[in-house]
Each structure stands twice: as structure tokens, then as C-alpha cells.
Amino acid sequence: MKALAKYGTPSQFGSYKWIEVPEPICGDDDIIIEVKAAAICGADMKHYKVENGSDEFGSVRGHELSGEIVKIGKNVTRWKLGQRVVSDNTAHVCGVCPSCESGDFLTCPEKVNLGLGYGTNGGFTKYCKIPGEILSIHKHTIWEIPENISYEEAAILDPICNAYKAIAQRSKFLPGQNIIVFGTGPLGLFSVQIAKIMGAVNIVMVGLDDDTKVRFGVASDLGATHIVNGSQEDVVARCQEICGKDGISLVVDCAGANIVLKQAIEMCRPNGEIVRIGMGFKPVDFCINDISMKAISIIGHMGYDTTSWRNAINLLKSGKIQVKPMITHRLGLSEWDKGFALMESKEAIKVILTYDCD
CATH class of the missing domain: 3.90.180.10 (Medium-chain alcohol dehydrogenases, catalytic domain)
Structure with a gap:
């Protein structure tokens, strides 16, 4: 074969x-x-x-x-x-x-x-x-x-389960809060859907110029309330404008680039959370003291477990995940x-x- x-x-x-x-x-x-x-x-x-x-x-x-x-x-x-x-x-x-x-x-x-x-x-x-x-x-x-x-x-189902665990199991996200999702691939788009199911108010998808062709439109259709183009806009300023300076409680990094972590730390409110799904391969080259000063939790995330799969299958079966x-x-x-x-x-x-x- x-x-x-x-x-x-x-x-x-x-x-x-x-x-x-x-x-x-x-x-x-x-x-x-x-x-x-x-x-x-x-x-x-x-x-x-x-x-x-x-x-x-x-x-x-x-x-x-x-x-x-x-x-x-x-x-x-x-x-x-x-x-x-x-x-x-x-x-x-x-x-x-x-x-x-x-x-x-x-x-x-x-x-x-x-x-x-x-x-x-x-x-x-x-x-x-x-x-x-x-x-x-x-x-x-x-x-x-x-x-x-x-x-x-x-x-x-693999990326659905991955996004499910990142938000529903790893973070302390609550209905009524706002969420920023970096990365327009399947993990990011499923994160948008999980956030919508969990009652997020503002769901902000952050991507780049290349994402305008297909992915930004799909993100909007699947539940993103706002789209931010990082190639054209000041990402931190725009996200804080949408959610309020103290309104960003969770950032989900599905991209992994160092600049994303930097922006996430800058925009995240005190005692907020950053769940890092994506991976990069370069050493961090910026000051990370705000992690301590703002008491931000950075949560490393890997994969899924049985709970993720059971619940993701139920969501897909019910039509709540597209x-x-x-x-x-x-x-x-x-x-x-x-x-x-x-x-x-x-x-x-x-x-x-x-x-x-x-």
C-alpha cells in the first residue's frame, strides 16, 4: 500500500x-x-x-x-x-x-x-x-x-479536544468574560467556538494579512465578535479598546510566536490568564517582569484527556461545534x-x- x-x-x-x-x-x-x-x-x-x-x-x-x-x-x-x-x-x-x-x-x-x-x-x-x-x-x-x-x-476531533481542554479545563474562564484568541488555524477557530459555547461576551480573533483570504470570514461565521489584523493594527491597543483596559481576563495563544506572548502579557488584566497552545522555537527576547507585577498566570497546555474527548464528541454530536x-x-x-x-x-x-x- x-x-x-x-x-x-x-x-x-x-x-x-x-x-x-x-x-x-x-x-x-x-x-x-x-x-x-x-x-x-x-x-x-x-x-x-x-x-x-x-x-x-x-x-x-x-x-x-x-x-x-x-x-x-x-x-x-x-x-x-x-x-x-x-x-x-x-x-x-x-x-x-x-x-x-x-x-x-x-x-x-x-x-x-x-x-x-x-x-x-x-x-x-x-x-x-x-x-x-x-x-x-x-x-x-x-x-x-x-x-x-x-x-x-x-x-x-483532535484539535476540537485540544481547544476544549485549553479553555474549559485549563483556564478559569467564566461566562460573561472576554477572550482574545491569537492564531486563525483550526485550534484558534475551535477556541472561538468553545468560547462562544461558554458564554464569552467579546471573542476577538487576532491574525495577519494572509488570513484575510479565507480565515477571517470563517472566524466571524463561527462566533468571533471582532477581528484584529496584526499586520495592520496595534494589537494591544485595539484589543483593549474592544474589551476595556481591565477587561481581558483570558488570552489563548494558538500561534506560539514570541510577539504574541509579549502582546498577551501587555494586554492581559491583573490576575488574568494566558493559555499557550502554540509553540515557537526562539528564546524570549523581551522583559517578562509584568507576569509578576500583574500576577498573570501563564498556563502551558498540551493536548487533551478522556474528559476532553467525551465532551467534545457530545458537542459535535449535538451540532454545537461546527x-x-x-x-x-x-x-x-x-x-x-x-x-x-x-x-x-x-x-x-x-x-x-x-x-x-x-
Whole structure:
């Protein structure tokens, strides 16, 4: 079967190669899923157009995936052939650290993600194996998809759960407060929706010039009350004008750039919160004393847990979370390069890839 694989060691960026791989073998405790939909994520984009020159196979990529169970090991009893399922992309954890003990598997120091880590294959292919090891430790590494949720929608539950935990579980956000969301990708757009559900008054989406083509309009449709273009406007002044100088209680950083953290600290009210979802790779080069002077809480955020998934699935099932406006392109997996290019240009918000190589 064909697959999109990353080559190189875990610490290396790139390179992608379109290759032939063997179908996975189902062990006594494993499950094999036929992938019905897989989405391109921002984490996948980090390796796009990066050539590291390595010939060392890393893994088949694609960690946002859904599909149908087509094989089960003889020891598997909780799952059945034909079930429609979505993976939370956990492939390996130690099972004994404080994170695992509390069910926060994505902060396990030994965690390996399906289709995102090294040595565990994901959904940018036809078949994907859910290892029996993780099924025994993490009972909800896969979830059954409700009947009224499509494979496409289910494949994008990962960022929904991520945004849900960031705001509903990690912050102390209350109905009637205001929220600033930096970053117009799926995490930012789902954060807008979660904020709306939770009763935010002003929901301010901050983006850049490139976001005017597609994403600003979608953000408004999904609940953003105001749009701020950081390429054209004084972000801090504009956000404080909208919410009031002491009205910004929560800033959600889905971008990760240093300038975002700087602006968030400047605009946040005393005793406010900043939840950092996005990641950057440069050292901070500005004074952070206002974190102490204003008693701001900066909350590092990673992933989701079982509560996130259970509640996000319920919200999607009920129609309170909208996914379809964010699926801008559907392509065959063989056209993966086109899909990545659309993501890079921000013409796409979410690209769904389906296997087309038989």
C-alpha cells in the first residue's frame, strides 16, 4: 500500500517521501483500522519542504484519522469488526509516571504519538494499527464515532479536544468574560467556538494579512465578535479598546510566536490568564517582569484527556461545534503535496485526505 512517510531521526525536521509500505500485521491484542479520512495538521506542516537528506525511515505520518475496524486480535473483546472509530493518536506511554496515573497521557515523558512520533505509523495510508499495548493502558485511545458524525468530522476531533481542554479545563474562564484568541488555524477557530459555547461576551480573533483570504470570514461565521489584523493594527491597543483596559481576563495563544506572548502579557488584566497552545522555537527576547507585577498566570497546555474527548464528541454530536465550514478541501492521498501547498498558502483551513491508490 502507498503511504506518506517522514524520514530522519525524531529530532530532525523533514523529509516527506511517497513510498510503498507493507500492510500492518494484526497481533493478538491489536486492532487494524481501514483509514477513511485523515487531516493535515499544523504539526505535519513543520516538515513540509524540509529536506534533511536522511534515508532512515521514521514513520508513516497522519495523526488526525478516523476509520473502520477491519481486523481485531483474538484477545480483543471491547471492540468489534465494522465499528467506526477515531483515534486520539496515542501509540505508546510508560503507564507508571504521574501523567499516566492521572490519565494525562500526552504529557508522559515517554509518549509516542500515532503518525506523529517516531516508529509508529499513522493515517496517511490505507491501514493503521492501534497497538494492543496502548489499548491495555489507555482504554480510550480510540472512540466509537456516533452515527450522525461523518468520518471527515471525526478525523478533526483532535484539535476540537485540544481547544476544549485549553479553555474549559485549563483556564478559569467564566461566562460573561472576554477572550482574545491569537492564531486563525483550526485550534484558534475551535477556541472561538468553545468560547462562544461558554458564554464569552467579546471573542476577538487576532491574525495577519494572509488570513484575510479565507480565515477571517470563517472566524466571524463561527462566533468571533471582532477581528484584529496584526499586520495592520496595534494589537494591544485595539484589543483593549474592544474589551476595556481591565477587561481581558483570558488570552489563548494558538500561534506560539514570541510577539504574541509579549502582546498577551501587555494586554492581559491583573490576575488574568494566558493559555499557550502554540509553540515557537526562539528564546524570549523581551522583559517578562509584568507576569509578576500583574500576577498573570501563564498556563502551558498540551493536548487533551478522556474528559476532553467525551465532551467534545457530545458537542459535535449535538451540532454545537461546527466542523464542515473548516473543511475547505478534500483530496486523494496521492495529491498530498497539493494539500500541503494549500495549507502553506492559507487557502485551506483543513484538508481531508482519503486513500485513492487501489
